[in-house]
Amino acid sequence: MKTVNIGIIGVGGIAKKHIKELLAYEDVxxxxxxDIDPKAIGEKNEQLQLPAEKCYENYLDLIxxxxxxxxxxxxxxHLHAPMAIDALKAxxxxxxxxxxxxxxxxxxxxLEAxxxxxxxxxxxxxxxFKPAVRFAKHLVDSGAIGRIVGLNVAYLKSSAFxxxxxxxxxxxxxxxxxxxxxxxxxxxxxxAQLLAGNITELCATQNIVVTERKRLDSEESAPVETDDQCSFIAKFANGADGSFHITRCAIGHANTIRYDVYGNKGSLSFGLNNPTVLGVCQGEGDPKDLRLETVEVPKEFYLEQERAFVDAMKGKRDPLFPTLAHGAQGQQVVDAILQSAAERRWIEI
Ligand SMILES: NC(=O)c1ccc[n+]([C@@H]2O[C@H](COP(=O)([O-])OP(=O)(O)OC[C@H]3O[C@@H](n4cnc5c(N)ncnc54)[C@H](O)[C@@H]3O)[C@@H](O)[C@H]2O)c1
Structure with missing residues (x-):
């Protein structure tokens, strides 16, 4: 089994999760x-024990x-594009x-790079890479809930407060x-696009709830410039409708994700605080008698994100592998949301 040598640029919050998964693999x-922050390097290297010359300050040296x-x-x-382009060029x-x-x-x-x-x-x-999502995708593709007609989604955090x-x-x-x-x-x-296909038009609203904060390096306050909450409604290419509410202003919610997908033959529901179960409603008979049941996700639907990356390097690509093109599609929708909220109108994609 060939070992894959990985370098990580930016060893702050989310890098912890990447490192935890990678360290568990025998072939990595x-x-x-x-990192530009010596403190972040010091903290991570307590765990990794790399020689000093492998702890870089300039990302080009790591690449x-x-x-x-x-x-x-x-x-x-703001560093994603320049860094990714340099790595791909190398x-x-x-x-x-x-x-x-x-x-x-x-x-x-x-994508061009x-x-x-x-x-x-x-x-x-x-x-x-949440088991419930992978199982949901399998059920949707197998026709278990029929044609998707609606999605109702919420991401709730209290982190603005x-x-x-x-x-x-x-x-x-x-x-x-x-x-x-x-x-x-x-x-x-x-x-949403994985399960229901492309979003074709949307109408959004955004709000900055906590309007100013103290700067990192002084007691002076400055304006918050990015949205604390965002809601939008969307039309999908297959005719489905979706409604989305995303906020960091929901006190009582550390990290709640609610995802309901409605088809013309059944429905699915997941909450990603409990990603190993899926709510499934399907069956024969009059829909008025059908109810959601909680199902344990079978083990075949388990795969870690970092494992999928390493496997892809070894020529084994997971069918749900999120490509850069998927990232760009998501970005296109985000841009449309920003435009819709700024111009207070529907935007076609
Ligand atoms: N996939 C997920 O679920 C998920 C979750 C959290 C964050 N993220 C994403 O991960 C990225 C980082 O978020 P975070 O919460 O870890 O932020 P963070 O601020 O905790 O960590 C970022 C790190 O990058 C370092 N850095 C900044 N400039 C650098 C440079 N020029 N060269 C090298 N290092 C540099 C910082 O010093 C810091 O240690 C963001 O794009 C965020 O959206 C994804």
Missing amino acids: KITAIC ADPDVDAVEICTPN GKPVNLEKPLAMSYGEALQI EKQSPAFGMTCFSYR WEGRRLEWRFVKEYAASGVIGDLGVHLIDL
């Missing part, structure tokens, strides 16, 4: 890390390291965090491009 070695076969990019959004596969880029135009530049490269990329649409939260990069347009819609909503958009 994390050979280098990169150029011959001991790095593939690159994982876990940095703030011929190294890239596992890139979502949202793919700052705009659809930038996402297309990443992939086209010119012998390497490929993956978008970290992590929810594609956390005490003492400062003006991190997520609240600044220059670094994040958007707020909850790019951070959380893009996952739900990807799942």
Whole structure:
């Protein structure tokens, strides 16, 4: 079994999850890390114990390291495109965090770099690797709930109201491009398009609820520039309707995801706090007598995101593998949402 050597750029919050999964695989070695924050490097390297010369401050040095076969990019959004393009130009596969880029135009530049490269990329649409989602996709494809006619989706967090939260990069347009819609909503958009096909038009509203925060490096306050909540309704190519509410202003919810999918023969329901079960309603007879039942997801629908990336490098691509093109499609919808909310009108995609 050939060992794959992986380098990680940006070893903050989400990198922890990548590292945890990668360290469990016998055929993977994390050979280098990169961060501009020495504290983040120090903390991660307590766990990884890499030699000092494999802890980079400049990401180009990590990409150029011959001991790095593939690159994982876990940095703030504004760095995704330049870093991914440089890795692809160097011929190294890239596992890139979502949202793919700052705009659809930038996402297309990443796709162009992939086209010119012998390497490929993956978008970290992590929810594609929740067992309930994988099982739901299998049931939808097998016709279990018939034609999808509607989706009702919510992503609820309380993180806008956390005490003492400062003006991190997520609240600044220059670094994040958007707020909850790019951070959380893009996952739900990807799942919607995975299950129900493409969104063709939408109408959105956005709101900044906590309007200012103290800067990271001083007691001075500055405006929050990205959305704390976003709602939109969408039409799908197959005629289905969807409604989505995404917020970091829902006190009482640490991280609640509710996903209901309605077909003309049944329905599915999942809550990703409990991703190993799926609500399923299907069967013969009059729908007025049918109810949702909770079903344990069979083990064949379990696969970790990082395993899928490593497997793809070894020529084994999961059917639900989230490509960079899927990331770009999600970005296109995010851009349409931002335009719709700004112009207060329906936007066709
Ligand atoms: N897939 C998911 O479910 C999921 C969950 C959380 C975050 N994310 C995404 O992951 C990305 C990072 O989010 P996070 O919460 O880990 O942020 P974070 O701020 O905790 O970590 C980002 C890290 O990148 C480092 N960094 C910044 N500039 C750099 C540079 N030029 N070179 C190298 N390192 C640099 C920072 O110092 C920090 O350690 C975001 O795009 C976010 O949307 C995805």
